[in-house]
Amino acid sequence: MVAQTITRVEQSGDLAVMRFEGDITSxxxxxxxxxxxxxxxxTARIVLDFSKVPYLNSSGISLVIQLLMAAGKASQKVVCFxxxxxxxxxxxxxxxxxxxxxxxxxxxxxxxxx
Amino acid sequence: MKTAGLAxxxxxxxxxxxxxxxxxxxxxxxxxxxxxxxxxAQPDFDDRDWSRTPPDVQAEQYTIAGGSMAAHTSVxxxxxxxxxxxxxxxxxxxxxxxxxxLAWRLYLNGQARGTWGDPDTGRIRSDVVQxxxxxxxxxxxxxxxxxxxxxxxxxxxxxxxxxxxxxxxAVELERGRLLRDAARTDLPNIAAVPVFVxxxxxxxxxxxxxxxxxxxxxxxxxxxTGAGGTAGIATLLHLGVPVExxxxxxxxxxxxxxxxxxxFFFALARRPLPRLWLWIATFSSLxxxxxxxxxxxxxxxxxxxxxxxxxxxxxxxxxMCVRFVTYLAAFHAFWPVWKLRxxxxxEQIMSLVFSVAxxxxxxxxxxxxxxAALRGVSAISYAASFAPLFVFLYVLAGxxxxxxxxxxxxxxxxxxxxxxxxMLVPESMDIxxxxxxxxxxxxxxxxxxxxxxxxxxxxxxxxxxxxxxSGKGLNAAMVVxxxxxxxxxxxxxxxSVVLANLNRGLVGRLRGGFVTCICAILQPDGQSRIANxxxxxxxxxxxxxxxxxxxxxxxxxxxxxxxxxxxxxxxTLTFVSDGVVExxxxxxxLFGFDRALRISGKTAAEIAETARKWGQADDIxxxxxxxxxxxxxx
Numbered sequence: 001m002v003a004q005t006i007t008r009v010e011q012s013g014d015l016a017v018m019r020f021e022g023d024i025t026s027x028x029x030x031x032x033x034x035x036x037x038x039x040x041x042x043t044a045r046i047v048l049d050f051s052k053v054p055y056l057n058s059s060g061i062s063l064v065i066q067l068l069m070a071a072g073k074a075s076q077k078v079v080c081f082x083x084x085x086x087x088x089x090x091x092x093x094x095x096x097x098x099x100x101x102x103x104x105x106x107x108x109x110x111x112x113x114x
Numbered sequence: 115m116k117t118a119g120l121a122x123x124x125x126x127x128x129x130x131x132x133x134x135x136x137x138x139x140x141x142x143x144x145x146x147x148x149x150x151x152x153x154x155a156q157p158d159f160d161d162r163d164w165s166r167t168p169p170d171v172q173a174e175q176y177t178i179a180g181g182s183m184a185a186h187t188s189v190x191x192x193x194x195x196x197x198x199x200x201x202x203x204x205x206x207x208x209x210x211x212x213x214x215x216l217a218w219r220l221y222l223n224g225q226a227r228g229t230w231g232d233p234d235t236g237r238i239r240s241d242v243v244q245x246x247x248x249x250x251x252x253x254x255x256x257x258x259x260x261x262x263x264x265x266x267x268x269x270x271x272x273x274x275x276x277x278x279x280x281x282x283x284a285v286e287l288e289r290g291r292l293l294r295d296a297a298r299t300d301l302p303n304i305a306a307v308p309v310f311v312x313x314x315x316x317x318x319x320x321x322x323x324x325x326x327x328x329x330x331x332x333x334x335x336x337x338x339t340g341a342g343g344t345a346g347i348a349t350l351l352h353l354g355v356p357v358e359x360x361x362x363x364x365x366x367x368x369x370x371x372x373x374x375x376x377x378f379f380f381a382l383a384r385r386p387l388p389r390l391w392l393w394i395a396t397f398s399s400l401x402x403x404x405x406x407x408x409x410x411x412x413x414x415x416x417x418x419x420x421x422x423x424x425x426x427x428x429x430x431x432x433x434m435c436v437r438f439v440t441y442l443a444a445f446h447a448f449w450p451v452w453k454l455r456x457x458x459x460x461e462q463i464m465s466l467v468f469s470v471a472x473x474x475x476x477x478x479x480x481x482x483x484x485x486a487a488l489r490g491v492s493a494i495s496y497a498a499s500f501a502p503l504f505v506f507l508y509v510l511a512g513x514x515x516x517x518x519x520x521x522x523x524x525x526x527x528x529x530x531x532x533x534x535x536x537m538l539v540p541e542s543m544d545i546x547x548x549x550x551x552x553x554x555x556x557x558x559x560x561x562x563x564x565x566x567x568x569x570x571x572x573x574x575x576x577x578x579x580x581x582x583x584s585g586k587g588l589n590a591a592m593v594v595x596x597x598x599x600x601x602x603x604x605x606x607x608x609x610s611v612v613l614a615n616l617n618r619g620l621v622g623r624l625r626g627g628f629v630t631c632i633c634a635i636l637q638p639d640g641q642s643r644i645a646n647x648x649x650x651x652x653x654x655x656x657x658x659x660x661x662x663x664x665x666x667x668x669x670x671x672x673x674x675x676x677x678x679x680x681x682x683x684x685x686t687l688t689f690v691s692d693g694v695v696e697x698x699x700x701x702x703x704l705f706g707f708d709r710a711l712r713i714s715g716k717t718a719a720e721i722a723e724t725a726r727k728w729g730q731a732d733d734i735x736x737x738x739x740x741x742x743x744x745x746x747x748x
Contacts, residue, residue: 006371026585054702056583057696057732058584058585058628058692058732059584059585061584062584062626062627062628063626063667065628065665065666066626066669069669069670076253076352086695086704086706086707089707090692092663093646093648093649093650093663093665094630094665094666095647095648095663095664095665095666096665098665
């Protein structure tokens with residue numbers, strides 16, 4: 001049974017932290033892209049928290065890519081943390097390191113986006 | 115001989131006595147009174163102002179105008195009767211025989227002589243016949259004052275049958291009568307149970323087989339619950355099952371019927387269920403829940419609360435209306451009801467008939483309706499409740515046939531799609547080729563989203579492409595067909611150009627999806643170039659080949675795919691899809707990159723099989739290429 005993705009957004013000025021929880025799959029469009037579209041106007045920096053995401057399938061990764069592309073077009077800086085070693089490698093192989101930096105924890109991610 | 119003669123004489127005498135003695139005598143002059151007072155047990159109490167008719171009968175027969183419900187102001191009910199034992203003088207010992215669904219305490223000439231059930235809470239196990247021995251000294255009085263203090267349970271209102279007096283065999287005779295009465299009442303229902311159980315179970319199995327026709331599920335549940343409700347509870351009643359269990363089962367059944375009806379009508383009409391009906395069904399179910407909780411709380415006060423909530427005439431009407439309003443769902447589901455929908459006429463009409471039949475039960479609350487009319491309406495309601503069931507079965511059988519035929523068509527189409535996809539897979543390499551090519555492909559479904567191609571050129575070079583379309587099933591398979599078609603028409607042998615061309619063709623056509631793809635051009639002398647669009651890196655003799663990766667295909671047009679150079683000796687170059695590294699075992703553990711690296715030296719079939727055994731979650735593709743030494747097959 002695939003867990004439903006829950007997204008909590010913490011907005012602070014031009015910084016938004018999107019905390020994902022549960023598997024990210026084709027059912028996560030609202031949790032990923034829907035929540036991204038709801039970010040406050042003027043958001044310039046986005047931190048993606050994957051620390052409570054056990055699994056992303058290819059459709060889920062596709063949603064993350066769409067978020068990164070949309071953020072790139074809006075000149076928003078995106079960093080992420082909490083990805084397992086497996087998915088850091090997957091993201092790297094997908095060439096996503098050119099669109100987001102990946103960090104081991106929130107402190108490192110916050111420093112990167114400061 | 116003498117002994118036998120005496121025995122025969124005694125038997126004849128007994129038979130003669132039995133012939134002269136009535137089986138039982140009925141109490142006379144019974145009077146009733148609401149309330150509770152220990153003085154009412156005394157023989158000399160003046161009961162002349164007591165009512166001569168039982169204050170309560172089955173609630174089903176009540177009308178608001180009758181107002182008799184208003185008389186129920188007490189948990190306790192007293193009954194006083196006279197028993198003339200003279201006709202039974204020859205039979206000893208004698209018993210007072212009571213047949214009532216209430217808990218009671220019995221007094222004979224002012225002396226407490228027996229109880230049944232809990233006189234404080236009114237709880238009893240079942241309706242049974244009880245015999246209370248009449249002491250010999252009282253029997254001598256001939257005229258006996260019987261006072262019974264009934265404690266009403268919350269759901270049993272009738273005081274029961276007039277008390278009797280008789281010998282022990284009369285008690286057994288009365289018990290036999292109870293069973294016969296029960297059989298007469300319940301047998302038709304019990305006989306119908308197997309039929310409804312078979313229908314209900316069949317419907318549930320049909321639903322389980324496809325899990326598509328939800329109306330089949332709800333009708334199956336309705337049929338099974340109805341069967342349980344009509345006969346099961348009646349059976350339990352006579353098996354001595356505690357009233358709490360009986361009523362708990364009834365409450366659960368009523369709640370299930372309420373929800374199942376609402377869900378069924380909308381599923382039958384193939385319309386989404388409006389939230390409003392969920393709220394109505396929940397409110398309707400609430401009355402059962404409240405009653406059951408109150409019953410579970412010991413003490414008369416809780417019972418009293420239920421009484422006032424449910425059995426007060428206007429409260430009763432209110433709850434009945436709430437209950438029956440759920441059947442209006444049939445009208446809403448097929449709204450506008452006056453427009454018969456083509457192809458759904460039968461189910462529409464029968465849903466409305468069924469709905470109206472249920473609501474006919476409310477007629478009993480109309481004061482001016484006679485008992486005869488009520489009986490007629492009840493018979494019509496009964497028939498109109500069951501006839502639609504068989505029509506629904508006919509309709510559902512038709513739908514099931516259509517669904518099965520559609521599924522067969524789909525299966526045939528998927529089979530064709532798989533055969534077409536198989537045609538897109540490269541055939542075995544020419545033995546004269548400088549490369550030995552091998553592949554294993556295990557789609558997770560009928561058709562897959564992985565692909566690979568080996569396209570040899572006249573100069574002996576080989577273009578190898580492996581990729582994976584995000585998503586699964588027919589959609590992914592159609593993208594695969596597009597990509598493979600484009601690859602077979604590709605004239606360039608430059609990996610970066612091939613990927614860029616594919617990318618341009620796919621951008622804007624994948625509805626948010628993407629295609630990972632790796633492309634290698636292998637020269638006969640072993641010099642090779644590889645470009646990657648987000649695919650897993652290839653393995654070369656137990657190590658990962660470092661290749662710069664660009665974004666997967668189909669996301670954005672302005673992407674370039676740098677080429678990396680690799681020199682092949684006699685080593686095997688292995689490409690895998692993410693179905694290998696993301697195979698997941700029963701503990702949720704991924705096969706992972708480390709394990710994939712460790713087995714990367716095995717054959718394509720061995721690698722694919724290892725991942726499959728770990729736990730296939732996605733299409734698995736493994737492609738291996740080895741350069742033959744000096745053009746000789748290895």
